[in-house]
Amino acid sequence: MVRERQQAKVMEAIQNYELPSGQGLNQETSLKRASDTRWGSHYGTLVSLINMLSFVIEVLEMIVDDDVSLDQSGEADVLLNLLQSFDFVSSLFFMKEILAITNVLSHALQKEDLYIVSAMALVKACKQQLQVMMDNGWDAWLDKVSCFCGKHDIDIPDMNDILVARGRSRRRVQKLTNLHHYRVDLFIDVIDKQLQELNNRFNETSTKLLLCVAYLSPYDSFSAFDIEKLG
Structure with a gap:
């Protein structure tokens, strides 16, 4: 039913010259099921839900x-009330923004031919982007959420x-x-916990050990080894 509604809207927009038509344009999308083992799939699920929320x-x-x-x-009525709430939309966009930052790292760590030096560089970049988001990303994020809510009458x-507070005595x-x-309780706190988790998993000691393993690899006659990189 969601796909049928999407197709009808696209055809209507093309007929009204609101969308260009041609090969490779306006391809059908669908709601994506998240995988329990691959976190990258959750990012795809959130993106598709944002794009198709009006049809849902x-x-x-x-x-x-x-x-x-x-x-x-x-x-369906319960789901409608949840989907058309600021709480849901804000959480939806928030998790999408975080997973957009961690998605590349997630894919890199799942590769069988993982290159440790590149992975460590991605970890560092991921931490930096999360820190920038926490320090300076609030206004831009709130603007995106508010704009989306405005378009969908939320x-x-x-x-x-x-x-x-819902379900609790105000007193x-x-x-x-x-x-x-x-x-504070959502935006800053969750990003801070994400940074703590990355710092715990990839602290300075473990990062140096992993880099040492990479630099001491016999591949290409130890050409990657550089004592200065080990600090």
């Missing part, structure tokens, strides 16, 4: 209105308002602004 919402609305099955209709909370919850919740 339309199909869920059709299921709700159809009333063929009360169970399906109720489940309510955007006022960042200066007090956060309304027992510390009063925090939406800005603090999304910027």
Whole structure:
């Protein structure tokens, strides 16, 4: 149903001259199932969901209105409420941004012919990009999320308002602004944990040991060996 809705929208846009037509253009995409063992697949899943969210919402609305099955209709209604929330969209874009940074490293580490020196360079670049995102990426990320929500008629909370916590008594919850919740508790905290995880897995000692193994490889008569690189 999602593919049918997508095809109909594309054909309508082409007929109205809103999209160019030609070989290799407007190819069909589909929702991608994430793999439990390959994290790169999660990135593809998030990208496809962002691109096709409007079609997914339309199909869920059709299921709700159809009333063929009360169970399906109720489940679709719950999913609609979740998909059309700022919490979901912000998390969707946030995880997509993080995985976009770590995706290249993830693919490199899964290769059978892994080249250690290149992998360590990717680890360093990944850490640097995450740090830049944490220090300077908030405004750009919020703009992307807000723009997407605006296009899909999803309510955007006022960042200066007090956060309304779901399912908990307001009297027992510390009063925090939406800005603090999304910027500190979500954006900064998750990126910081990602950096900590990379630092723990690839600390200075383990990195030097891996590089030493690479430089002492007999391949090409030890041409990669350079004592200065080992510090």
